[in-house]
Amino acid sequence: MMRTSYLAAIAAVVPVALGGCVDYPQKYQWSEAKVVEAGWLKPRAQAVRPTYCYRTIGSPECYAWPLDNQGTRLVGYTGPSPN
Known part of the structure; x- marks a missing residue:
């Protein structure tokens, strides 16, 4: 019985906790624009x-x-x- 309540609590908390990470890649991970802006690569030829x-x-x-x-x-x- 206790084990079921722990699983239910974890199942409710995990989606909420991961929902806070939705914005992370766009803000903090490197993108091509950020690498070019930092001067590590030349821009693509148009x-x-x-x-x-x-x-x-x-x-x-x-x-x-x-x-x-x-x-x-x-x-x-x-x-x-x-x-």
């Missing part, structure tokens, strides 16, 4: 968004994709080659 700029009468116009049959007007690009 992906370059492709840009293709073409000559016009005015200033160059840039697009996120290469234009068909406009290779002679191409002024510059970043990302993969338009060819």
